[in-house]
Amino acid sequence: MNNPVLAFDETVRSRSSVRAFLPTPLSDEQIRAVLQDAQYSPSNCNTQPWHVHVVSGETKARLAKMMTVNDLEGRQTPDFTFSYEDFHGDYIERAYEQARLYYEAIGIDRDDKVRRKEAYLRNYQFFNAPHAAFLFMPSFGDNIRVASDIGMYAQSFLLSLTARGFAGIPQTMLGFHADMIRNELGVSDEYRLLFGISFGYADTSAAAANTRMPRVPVENSVVMHG
Numbered sequence: 424m425n426n427p428v429l430a431f432d433e434t435v436r437s438r439s440s441v442r443a444f445l446p447t448p449l450s451d452e453q454i455r456a457v458l459q460d461a462q463y464s465p466s467n468c469n470t471q472p473w474h475v476h477v478v479s480g481e482t483k484a485r486l487a488k489m490m491t492v493n494d495l496e497g498r499q500t501p502d503f504t505f506s507y508e509d510f511h512g513d514y515i516e517r518a519y520e521q522a523r524l525y526y527e528a529i530g531i532d533r534d535d536k537v538r539r540k541e542a543y544l545r546n547y548q549f550f551n552a553p554h555a556a557f558l559f560m561p562s563f564g565d566n567i568r569v570a571s572d573i574g575m576y577a578q579s580f581l582l583s584l585t586a587r588g589f590a591g592i593p594q595t596m597l598g599f600h601a602d603m604i605r606n607e608l609g610v611s612d613e614y615r616l617l618f619g620i621s622f623g624y625a626d627t628s629a630a631a632a633n634t635r636m637p638r639v640p641v642e643n644s645v646v647m648h649g
């Protein structure tokens with residue numbers, strides 16, 4: 424059975440990135456309901472360029488292990504770059520603030536490099552989530568517009584999870600080992616891996632499931648004309 428669906432304002436305001444999950448799996452029917460919702464996302468010219476691979480059980484466990492080993496041995500093969508050094512101004516300040524608030528919430532001192540590394544590596548364990556969706560896309564031009572379509576899809580997916588009483592987290596880090604993931608899942612080289620979403624039931628007893636990130640006022644983001 425699907426869980427009851429929340430009202431939109433409650434859904435959008437209560438969604439947050441959860442970094443602690445219960446092992447309890449969703450049923451195939453529950454996963455399918457979320458996938459069905461996400462399928463209604465808008466896309467440039469209705470191209471619907473999302474190619475999604477959902478992993479659970481043994482496959483998920485194998486990928487978790489391989490991503491961790493790859494990372495510890497210094498092997499990463501992301502299809503798209505990611506670096507804090509690319510952020511600047513207000514954006515890097517917000518990124519630092521996010522990290523500060525998260526580590527504070529889970530009780531890790533900012534100078535404790537060992538525990539910070541452990542927390543970073545938990546990304547590859549899908550934060551214990553029973554399922555993860557890898558979001559692949561075809562390559563069109565400079566890839567900006569197709570990537571924005573994948574973002575649309577991801578937000579529908581995340582809001583659907585929330586509305587149905589589940590939880591998720593989008594993770595750029597799940598795209599850091601794209602070659603290995605493609606190989607393991609039998610995905611053709613023509614698809615790029617943008618990011619992944621771990622999902623399941625939030626472990627609400629854990630601080631990592633209860634952090635809430637601040638938002639700047641609307642006026643900082645929007646200019647009204649006319």
Ligand SMILES: Cc1cc2nc3c(=O)[nH]c(=O)nc-3n(C[C@H](O)[C@H](O)[C@H](O)COP(=O)(O)O)c2cc1C
Nearest residue numbers: 438439440521546593594595596597618634635636
């Ligand atoms: C595309 C995308 C990729 C992200 N990648 C990661 C990630 O790899 N690891 C992580 O812990 N959080 C990741 N996040 C979560 C963000 O840190 C989070 O969305 C942000 O701090 C706002 O918090 P909220 O989602 O709880 O509102 C990602 C978010 C997005 C949208």
